[in-house]
Amino acid sequence: MSPTYDSSTVPAISVSELTHSFKGHQALNQVSFAVMPQTLHGFVGPNGAGKTTTLKAICTLLKPNWGEVSVFGHSVRADPISVREKIGFMPDHFSMYRQMTVFEYLDFFAAAYGLNLGQRDKVIDDVLTLTDMDGRRNDLISGLSRGMQQRVSLARVLVHDPDLLLLDEPASGLDPRARIELMEILRALRAMGKTIFISSHILTELAELCDSVTIIDRGQIKFSGPMDALLDADDETPRFSLRLGQPPENAVELLQSVDGVVTAEQPEYGSPGEFDLELEAGRDSNLVLQSLIGLGIPILSFSQRRKQLNQAFMDLTTRGVRT
Amino acid sequence: MISGTRTLFNWSLKSDAQAFSPHIVRLGFSGFMLLAILAAWADSLGGIAPGLNFFDWICRLNVLLISVSGISYFVSAVTEEKDSGSLALLRLAGVSPLAIILSKSTSRLISSLMLLLIQLPFTFLAITLGGITWQQIISSYLALAAWMCLVANVALFCSVRCRTSGRAATFASALLLAFFAAGPVLRQVATLSLPADVIQACRGLYEEQQLMSVVTRLDAILRGKVEVTFLSAQFWRNVTAGGGMFLLSLLLFNRYSDPTEMNPHGKSAKVRRFTVGRCWRLPLVWKDYLFFAGGSTIMLLKSILYVGVVLAFAWFHNLQSPGDARWLSSGLLQNAFFTVGGLLTVEMLLYASNTLFMEARQSSIAALRMLPYQTPVVLLQKVGACALALLPGVLILFLLFMYRSDVFTANDSLPQLAVLWLFFTLLSTHLTVLLSLYTKWAALPIAVVVSTVSTPCIGGAAAGLATVSAQAAALNGISWGMWFGVVVNLVWMWLFVLLPIELEIVNRWNRLSRDS
Secondary structure, three states: OOOOOOOOOOOOEEEEEEEEEEOOEEEEEEEEEEEOOOOEEEEEOOOOOOHHHHHHHHOOOOOOOEEEEEEOOEEOOOOHHHHHHHEEEEOOOOOOOOOOEHHHHHHHHHHHOOOOHHHHHHHHHHHHHHOOOHHHOOEEHHHOOHHHHHHHHHHHHHOOOOOEEEEEOOOOOOOHHHHHHHHHHHHHHHHOOOEEEEEOOOHHHHHHHOOEEEEEEOOEEEEEEEHHHHHOOOOOOOEEEEEEOOOOOOHHHHHHOOOOEEEEEOOOOOOOOEEEEEEOOOOOHHHHHHHHHOOOOOEEEEEEEOOOHHHHHHHHOOOOOOO | OHHHHHHHHHHHHHHHHHOHHHHHHHHHHHHHHHHHHHHHHHHHOOOOOHHHHHHHHHHHHHHHHHHHHHOOOHHHOOHHHHHHOOHHHHHHOOOOHHHHHHHHHHHHHHHHHHHHHHHHHHHOHHHHHOOOOHHHHHHHHHHHHHHHHHHHHHHHHHHHHOOOHHHHHHHHHHHHHHHHHHHHHHHHHHOOOOOHHHHHHHHHHHHHHHHHOHHHHHHHHHOOOOOOOOOOHHHHHHHHHHHHHHHHHHHHHHHHOOOOOOOOOOOOOOEOOOOOOOOOOOHHHHHHHHHOOOHHHHHHHHHHHHHHHHHHHHHHHHHHOOOOOOOOOHHHHHHHHHHHHHHHHHHHHHHHHHHHHHHHHOOOHHHHHOOOOOHHHHHHHHHHHHHHHOHHHHHHHHHHHHHOHHHHHOOOOHHHHHHHHHHHHHHHHHHHHHHHOOOOOOHHHHHHHHHHHHHHHHHHHHHHHHHHHHHHHHHOOOOOHHHHHHHHHHHHHHHHHHHHHHHHHHHHHHHHHHHO
């Protein structure tokens, strides 16, 4: 459940007309979007769309040619040190001191953020517990698996208790188990009130996880807003999935004859009892369900089909590699 | 196998030929040669044998360049693959040790020999300036090429034997220093009242070292001590020893090519047996002191080494003057002081070449930039860590100075020497740090060469300014005038020479943080 905001709420991230080019190559063109506090915001785009450039501008590493970026009201251009204190940035590749132990690594970053000895002890215990790395605190980082290193990297960005986490492809290279565990940690962090801005290619997991999403393609924003608004967009003719217990041979004809059903068809790779229905626009689905029950065929399930994030992504972005 | 080896070797040479930067370096080198010729021509207006002086200077610069390349450019041939973890991939792909060595090391040797070759037409102009013959030039270049062959293959051996570039560079530096120090040390020992067998052995070793030494050979060629022969004992000894090191590297390659860190699943947890304690208030100083400079263990080892050097000089003194109550004579005290100073300079240069380079290699610049510090604060903390690691050497220098400060203060040329040393060290360390952010291996040799070339120009002015300050102060009865001159020099040097380099280091660091 995402929190509600009034107009006076300061966005966690506010990007306005961000424009940047590298040696004549337009990486970002008038990019504008906002991320509200305590939300999990997905940032999606094809390779070379400008995701990492945007992330670097937000986390103060890159000074854009034009436009304004602020984090909790602090301009990244005018006040980068305050911004850095509020954010934790995890880049897409590991940058770890492999000769340190997990504890030394976290102790180093905690000290760098000015925490005293007592605070460091407590915060390191907390982040190790959160990332389930408590038992490996004295292990050398070079001896950890990639998934564990990813957890240590996440623990590192949490040591100074930032309000905003910027994660660039955090699940890349992880096995399915490590990926699921990472998503659980992100859910826990959101429940703790953190704002999480996550750039990822794994769209199915983003759709489950995120409250809002921004889609970028070729340096331009294609969509930015709540996830529901994206997935329900262009849904004038609602689609439903129907599963029947013992479908007769002429089931398709029977279903098409029901009042309010525009088309009925069996999906190409579905089981024999599965059907896709397209209803008339504005038609009450409850009434259609009543009519279907009236056919006398056992109904196992009847649910609305939402557009998948994959589909929305493909609809909004352009085919081919950016040149 | 031959076809794979040939393909990799060809590819390596072709990529060097097609790359832009090696040609720029060669062009820069030839431009420098032209400048040197111009300087020699100007010198010829008032001096004798300017061609010989010019060529002598070029040869010495080449010896320095080749030796420094040994501890930086050649030494990373195999270790850079180990550092990046790609050596195992090459082995898995069925690439033989010979192919790897040929493509990684021998191609570098050939590329470097090209630098010698490109000088040849320009140096022939020295003949027209007078004082040197074409036979001397050819013999000198053959001696330099043989020396390069030896250095490159000794560095290759270090690269094969060691696990990381840092360790290989340290190993190669130690071997080179031992080679150069062996001559004077053996000569001194041979003059002492020791058993005849020991003296005989020392003399034999000394003669062998002299036969292998490129410096001795160049002296012989350029001072006309011997009849010029193209292929001398030095040439054959250097080439044979280089070939031997190549074969040894090849034989030991499989034994030492195991990847340093192969733990993709984290099945075997690595736990360190000792703790390094909690992070300090200056976290980057803590990190670099412990994990870059080696911490207390390396400090202790360095202290033992420096004390050992001083004790060795004291031992010589005791053998020379058994009844003397003093530990060191004036001459040996100065020698010990300059030896420790030289070792300290090498140590500084090695730290300078790696302190930022390792961050770039580990892709950790962005993580450091994200800390709530300005970039200069981050860099200053890193300098602080290196300064801490240099303490043993500095402390020994200080103690040597305090032991008999009159020996040093009585030396009139000391202020100029100190200013020149400071200028050379600061300039070369700054340049090394800057270049390490641009290039993979060549930072140290390029920086040393640039500093060597610029020291007579800018450093000479600095030393001159110190003298002028001292004399002006003496005329006006100011006792601390010399030190005032030194301070003026330092401010001048920092403002006009070092500050621009420091600003560019900060810029480059920031640029790398967003590119990483």
